[in-house]
Amino acid sequence: MKAPEAIVLRRCLLLRCARCGIEGPADIAVVDGLMTAPSAVKGRDVVEVDCKEELVVAPCMYVANMVLAPLGTDYSSVMHGELDDALLEAARLSGERLIQTAERLATELPSLGMCGAAIATVDPLPAAKTLLEHGLRVQTNIAYIPNWSHVERLASELDKQCNQLGNYGDLMSIGIEVFASRLVDDKELQELVRLARSKSIPLFIHASTSKRDVYESKKKWGLFPVERLEKLGVLGKDTVIVGGGWVSSWELGYIASRGSAIVHNPVHDMLHGAGGHFPLREALDAGIRVGLGLGLVDSFLDLRLAATVELLLQRYVYWDSRVGAADVFSAASEGSANILSFTATGKIEHGSPGDLVVYRVRGLSQSLLTRNPALALLAGGKPVYTIIAGRIVHAEEDSF
Structure with missing residues (x-):
């Protein structure tokens, strides 16, 4: 560099x-x-x-959540009922296919006005190095996949990342990203929280992402997704809820009181029919840190497009103009930078x-x-x- x-x-x-x-x-x-x-x-x-x-x-704008799909794949026809499987498949991307995808991102993200991104995969090191060598800021989130990942192995991977990426200074940061949190049992979630806090790194958790997510969480655990996280002591200042399209107003209260953040992926939600409607105005009024992401990425890379979609979605759903362009631009810049622990301020x-x-x-x-x-x-x-x-x-x- x-x-x-x-x-x-x-x-x-x-x-x-x-x-x-x-x-x-x-x-x-x-x-x-x-x-x-x-x-x-x-x-x-x-x-x-x-x-x-x-x-x-x-x-600059920063992508606060991104799951890399291999080049040549097309998930555009995947609807919410099959979305978890697609996300978990993409999160396992590794090797040469991962590097090829990262090479594309390294060129396209800055050409679209984005200065950094959080990438989630089981082995983010190759992609992170590619993006860092091109000068981008990167948060590498090691993906935790239910019924596949192990907390002990994850701890070892975190140490490996710290050792190999330490030379990049404030261009990089590290986190953990938990997919389909309703499928992770209580003990595992609490172990992941302890691990993240022992390393002083953020814990990204996919929750309230779809009607299915809410229904199955309530059926299996007797609690709504964010309500369950609150009960287990998962929510905190370094906890980031990914999704949130089906979060309830009273669950927002839990998020606000614990100082947690939310990353919404509006294009991802609309493209895959996740339904729901993220209450952005209510979240901002409650003092919640909000960032914007792209979710499962196979074709849509423009965060300005995502911010525009967020603006239109808020107007369409809530029938008022309380959410303005400045709100979504701020979420994509200052909000995302804050959530990703970059030294950048937006x-x-x-x-x-x-x-x-x-x-x-x-x-x-x-x-x-x-x-x-x-x-x-x-x-x-x-x-x-x-x-x-x-x-x-x-x-x-x-x-x-």
């Missing part, structure tokens, strides 16, 4: 955070991987980008890690920039540059 460059972006329009207004034109610099004033580049070799008072600099501010996307905004979206910049970037933004930790990881052809 190349050493961080000194980069100066001149005459740019700035969107410092999802809920901020457009500022500028202004200059911004990234030196030694951190955002700073342009005066800090004095005496250094500098890469300069002239935004010409047209390009918009905005925070904001443009002095001293923050240099994760930025430079957008060209075309067509009707230009008229939205002043009134609703988050919507303008979701609807009509095209990434020209993607900068991660002070490195230009993606540049549009002929942009220099």
Whole structure:
């Protein structure tokens, strides 16, 4: 990996955070991987980008949940009743097929304005190394598959990951991801919680993902999915609920009181007919950290598309406009960065890690920039540059 460059972006329009207004034109610099004033580049070799008072600099987005499907597979016709089997099959992806998929992601994610992702598989090391070598931020979640994985083996894999990925510093973080939690018995879940907390790493748990998930949890355990996690002491500040499309209002209270987070995968849920409707406004009002993900990935890679779908889904289901473009943009940027324990903040501010996307905004979206910049970037933004930790990881052809 190349050493961080000194980069100066001149005459740019700035969107410092999802809920901020457009500022500028202004200059911004990234030196030694951190955002700073342009005066800090004095005496250094500098890469300069002239935004010409047209390009918009905005925070990066981060994929808070992703299960890699092998290239050439098509899960688009898999509906919710068979979705668990498809997810568990994809989570076992390994070897050369996993590396090929990671190579594709390493190019496409930054070209779409994404600076990092959480990937879940039983052996995430090969994919993680591929993405890290391309300069992306990565959270490697070792998948725990019911009736297949073992807690002792998982503990050994965590130590192996820490040893082999330690050289990448703050570009990477580690977690555990539990699939189909209703199929994991109480003792196993509590062992996984103890393991995660002993390592001070987050525990991602798929829960309330579909009607089937809720029904079978209630039938087997006598409790709703999140209600069961609360009873077992699983919920905590480092617990992340993946799914949540069928979470009840009173279960949100458990999540909020324990400081847990939720990652919703709106395109995944709609494509696979998971049903339900994630109460985003209610979650945000309760102070719950919310991030956005892509779920089972075989074709849809654009988190801006996922954020747009989330916005439309919230409007369609709840019949009001209380969820705005800034809310979903914030979930995809600041929210996801926070959940993934990246040093990135999802904001443009002095001293923050240099994760930025430079957008060209075309067509009707230009008229939205002043009134609703988050919507303008979701609807009509095209990434020209993607900068991660002070490195230009993606540049549009002929942009220099």
